[in-house]
Amino acid sequence: xxxxxxxxxxxxxxxxxxxxxxxxxxxxxxxxxxxxxxxxxxxxxxxxxxxxxxxxxxxxxxxxxxxxxxxxxxxxxxxxxxxxxxxxxxxxxxxxxxxxxxxxxxxxxxxxxxxxxxxxxxxxxxxxxxxxxxxxxxxxxxxxxxxxxxxxxxxxxxxxxxxxxxxxxxxxxxxxxxxxxxxxxxxxxxxxxxxxxxxxxxxxxxxxxxxxxxxxxxxxxxxxxxxxxxxxxxxxxxxxxxxxxxxxxxxxxxxxxxxxxxxxxxxxxxxxxxxxxxxxxxxxxxxxxxxxxxxxxxxxxxxxxxxxxxxxxxxxxxxxxxxxxxxxxxxxxxxxxxxxxxxxxxxxxxxxxxxxxxxxx
Amino acid sequence: xxxxxxxxxxxxxxxxxxxxxxxxxxxxxxxxxxxxxxxxxxxxxxxxxxxxxxxxxxxxxxxxxxxxxxxxxxxxxxxxxxxxxxxxxxxxxxxxxxxxxxxxxxxxxxxxxxxxxxxxxxxxxxxxxxxxxxxxxxxxxxxxxxxxxxxxxxxxxxxxxxxxxxxxxxxxxxxxxxxxxxxxxxxxxxxxxxxxxxxxxxxxxxxxxxxxxxxxxxxxxxxxxxxxxxxxxxxxxxxxxxxxxxxxxxxxxxxxxxxxxxxxxxxxxxxxxxxxxxxxxxxxxxxxxx
Numbered sequence: 001x002x003x004x005x006x007x008x009x010x011x012x013x014x015x016x017x018x019x020x021x022x023x024x025x026x027x028x029x030x031x032x033x034x035x036x037x038x039x040x041x042x043x044x045x046x047x048x049x050x051x052x053x054x055x056x057x058x059x060x061x062x063x064x065x066x067x068x069x070x071x072x073x074x075x076x077x078x079x080x081x082x083x084x085x086x087x088x089x090x091x092x093x094x095x096x097x098x099x100x101x102x103x104x105x106x107x108x109x110x111x112x113x114x115x116x117x118x119x120x121x122x123x124x125x126x127x128x129x130x131x132x133x134x135x136x137x138x139x140x141x142x143x144x145x146x147x148x149x150x151x152x153x154x155x156x157x158x159x160x161x162x163x164x165x166x167x168x169x170x171x172x173x174x175x176x177x178x179x180x181x182x183x184x185x186x187x188x189x190x191x192x193x194x195x196x197x198x199x200x201x202x203x204x205x206x207x208x209x210x211x212x213x214x215x216x217x218x219x220x221x222x223x224x225x226x227x228x229x230x231x232x233x234x235x236x237x238x239x240x241x242x243x244x245x246x247x248x249x250x251x252x253x254x255x256x257x258x259x260x261x262x263x264x265x266x267x268x269x270x271x272x273x274x275x276x277x278x279x280x281x282x283x284x285x286x287x288x289x290x291x292x293x294x295x296x297x298x299x300x301x302x303x304x305x306x307x308x309x310x311x312x313x314x315x316x317x318x319x320x321x322x323x324x325x326x327x328x329x330x331x332x333x334x335x336x337x338x339x340x341x342x343x344x345x346x347x348x349x350x351x352x353x354x355x356x357x358x359x360x361x
Numbered sequence: 362x363x364x365x366x367x368x369x370x371x372x373x374x375x376x377x378x379x380x381x382x383x384x385x386x387x388x389x390x391x392x393x394x395x396x397x398x399x400x401x402x403x404x405x406x407x408x409x410x411x412x413x414x415x416x417x418x419x420x421x422x423x424x425x426x427x428x429x430x431x432x433x434x435x436x437x438x439x440x441x442x443x444x445x446x447x448x449x450x451x452x453x454x455x456x457x458x459x460x461x462x463x464x465x466x467x468x469x470x471x472x473x474x475x476x477x478x479x480x481x482x483x484x485x486x487x488x489x490x491x492x493x494x495x496x497x498x499x500x501x502x503x504x505x506x507x508x509x510x511x512x513x514x515x516x517x518x519x520x521x522x523x524x525x526x527x528x529x530x531x532x533x534x535x536x537x538x539x540x541x542x543x544x545x546x547x548x549x550x551x552x553x554x555x556x557x558x559x560x561x562x563x564x565x566x567x568x569x570x571x572x573x574x575x576x577x578x579x580x581x582x583x584x585x586x587x588x589x590x591x592x593x594x595x596x597x598x599x600x601x602x603x604x605x606x607x608x609x610x611x612x613x614x615x616x617x618x619x620x621x622x623x624x625x626x627x628x629x630x631x632x633x634x635x636x637x638x639x640x641x642x643x644x645x646x647x648x649x650x651x
Binding site: 140141146150153157329337 | 399446449450453454455456458459460462463464465466467468469470471473474579583586587590624625628631637
């Protein structure tokens with residue numbers, strides 16, 4: 001093969017990948033949608049110029065959670081397996097990041113290595129759990145029960161690791177109080193490392209990651225892999241009859257969702273420099289379900305927007321009284337299920353689409 | 362004598378765990394096994410029963426009556442919840458999980474706001490007995506008897522009463538039962554109410570042994586789900602042996618390695634059972650008997 005031939009081949013491959021940014025599995029297409037998306041990213045990029053560092057660090061906190069939500073969107077909304085235990089991978093990766101950075105230190109960009117390792121550990125754990133579940137032919141509601149027990153057991157295990165005998169190298173697990181004092185993410189740079197404390201620098205890194213992950217997921221969901229996932233959600237038996245290994249696809253989707261939750265967990269630890277067992281508890285496990293269910297689980301865009309909207313909504317709510325936040329959250333879940341089972345954002349998006357279409361015709 | 366002592370200690374530990382598993386999973390097993398609804402608010406029905414029992418007992422109502430009142434109140438709440446929420450979700454099992462979780466959040470936090478972070482409980486009645494120098498709570502032995510009575514009572518109710526026949530018919534073939542003149546909607550409501558009442562009963566029975574906090578339901582929910590999952594879809598064939606096996610595992614591990622490993626042993630058992638016997642114990646037992 002000549003050089004120019006391989007260049008055109010790779011170019012056409014890139015083009016076919018980019019073409020998958022739009023497709024049947026994701027809402028939004030055409031210049032209008034992408035213009036809006038670009039505008040939203042530009043607004044998000046301009047945000048730190050107008051706000052003080054604390055607010056920006058707070059906005060970075062919202063962005064951290066979107067990865068876990070998008071992962072759950074893939075597992076639940078697209079592959080149809082409701083996982084209650086995404087926090088297990090979140091917490092595991094959070095602890096892994098802490099243990100690795102406390103042992104290796106933060107020099108030479110080792111925190112980035114720790115981030116990658118933590119995500120890999122979380123993803124592998126999800127792969128193992130997914131293997132047990134899907135190859136054991138666990139279906140429907142049982143998946144929720146198994147994943148919930150996994151995260152609760154991890155919580156009980158971590159909560160009793162108080163005392164000096166529970167240590168991994170330099171890192172003490174500290175039981176119920178959790179670990180603290182991990183270094184934040186650092187970028188190796190000429191003339192000294194850049195330390196990403198919660199603030200504009202971390203915000204920009206997270207914003208970039210969100211955009212990359214979102215676009216990557218769009219490509220994945222519109223690829224043959226994503227189509228098979230949706231087909232499994234709609235009718236697993238038929239997909240099996242057509243010759244696909246349903247279990248393999250479900251396990252892979254679950255591992256991807258787990259890796260995204262792990263990414264959130266490691267970033268969360270790096271952001272706040274602490275992690276506690278309660279991040280794997282019942283209440284924490286409920287949160288991603290709320291974001292994804294309320295926003296809309298069957299579309300990655302709706303999941304992303306819904307998560308940010310719900311998070312921002314709750315934060316403004318807790319200013320008035322944190323004790324009512326959980327009640328409102330429960331009521332919101334109940335309302336969504338009874339009134340708009342598709343999710344509020346998806347409902348709004350279909351409504352918008354219909355309005356635009358009727359205006360055109 | 363030393364042998365008798367340790368055997369008795371093991372038996373007591375086993376019976377205690379067995380009773381806890383049976384009593385706490387009964388309500389869940391009825392609602393899930395019969396109706397296919399995963400009720401994540403199960404723990405909150407238990408909490409409701411416990412709170413009602415404790416508050417009526419402190420007013421001066423005798424404890425058995427207070428427990429009964431607790432169960433009835435939980436059952437009534439369950440029927441209201443079924444009418445308002447669950448009824449719309451019978452064909453959407455995943456959504457019913459979400460909805461019951463929403464109810465659970467509202468209930469836990471609502472109780473925390475209204476009644477505060479803890480409530481005064483009732484003391485454990487009946488005192489204790491001495492066997493070979495160690496003392497054992499008599500009330501826990503009563504609870505073991507209650508667990509056996511509960512299993513027997515449920516069996517009689519579902520297999521030897523008119524309500525049981527109609528309920529099972531409704532669950533198995535709703536259209537057929539409807540065509541034969543059964544008010545299936547009411548049967549679903551009653552069955553859900555029965556499950557909630559059983560949960561309330563569990564709360565009432567364990568109220569004297571626990572601290573009254575709004576999150577107390579969470580201590581029950583993992584164990585009861587584990588039992589139901591290991592037992593499989595048919596509650597009568599599956600739940601009792603599942604509780605026995607799990608109690609054996611948990612009591613053994615707790616005795617040798619401590620509480621935590623008992624808990625983790627339960628989880629590992631669930632994953633293994635699901636991997637080896639996807640239909641749970643009842644699916645396996647039925648498969649071999651056919």
